[in-house]
Each structure stands twice: as structure tokens, then as C-alpha cells.
Amino acid sequence: MAAYDDLPSPAPHTETELVALLDLLTAPRPPIATVVVGHSRDAASCASAAAFVEAWCGIGREPALAMVDWPDSAASWLRAAHRFTAEEPDAWVVAAAPLGWAQMSRRLRHSTDWDPRGTL
Structure with a gap:
């Protein structure tokens, strides 16, 4: 990270x-x-996620099954990874800083059954 x-x-x-x-x-x-x-x-990622949820519901879709956030630096992303994959959505939508997302996605691949092919 340094x-x-x-x-x-x-x-x-x-x-x-x-x-x-x-x-x-x-x-x-x-x-x-x-x-x-x-x-x-x-701020930008939080605003993007909120705007997506508003637009998604605005076109008549069901609210997001979950909204999960994570820090860009942490000792472990395991708790966030488990919250992110606790539901079984048709797709995952991500708005994130590259470094935090790289670390989060690594934790997802190593610790959950998350499949990146269903992620936008």
C-alpha cells in the first residue's frame, strides 16, 4: 500500500x-x-453507489439486496467480503477506489464463492 x-x-x-x-x-x-x-x-464512490441504487429503483427494480462498504486500507476485508456475498444476487455492482477494490476482490476470491464474471 505504501x-x-x-x-x-x-x-x-x-x-x-x-x-x-x-x-x-x-x-x-x-x-x-x-x-x-x-x-x-x-465521497465519489459513496455518491456513485447511492445514485445507482436510486436509478435502479427508479426504473422499477427491486432495492439492492445489500449495500456493503469497506475502507481502502484494513487489516482484513473478510467481514466486508462475507457481507458482500451473504446474498445471492444476479449481479454485483461496485463503485470503489482501485486500491481498496483490488484488496477487497482478492479477499472475495480467496475466502468466498464470489465470481467476478457477475460484477460490474
Whole structure:
């Protein structure tokens, strides 16, 4: 982490990105009805996750099964990884700082049955 401490914070999402994400999730195949949303704790990621949930519900979809957040640095991401995978959604949606997400996704792969193919 010391080698990457000076990475810039995530940028706020754009409306175009949000529309593209919704288009991917509402495509006919595979049908996506349920999502779990995960995000790091920086302001841009929190705002992006909240905007997604609002837009998702705004198009008549069920609320997210769970909203899970995590820090960019932690001794372990195990608790967050278990909360992220406790439900069985059709897709996972992530808004996160790259370094925190890299560490979180590593924990997910090593400690849960999470499959990155279902993650946007």
C-alpha cells in the first residue's frame, strides 16, 4: 500500500456511465433482477453507489439486496467480503477506489464463492 499511497481519489461518476451501467444490467440476457452494491468509503464512490441504487429503483427494480462498504486500507476485508456475498444476487455492482477494490476482490476470491464474471 505504501507504494501506491499517492493514487488519486475516484472521480465522480457521469450520467453517461450510469446510463451505460443500467443498460448492461437491463439487457435481456442474462436477466438481472437482484443486485448487491459495494463501495469504498470515499465521497465519489459513496455518491456513485447511492445514485445507482436510486436509478435502479427508479426504473422499477427491486432495492439492492445489500449495500456493503469497506475502507481502502484494513487489516482484513473478510467481514466486508462475507457481507458482500451473504446474498445471492444476479449481479454485483461496485463503485470503489482501485486500491481498496483490488484488496477487497482478492479477499472475495480467496475466502468466498464470489465470481467476478457477475460484477460490474
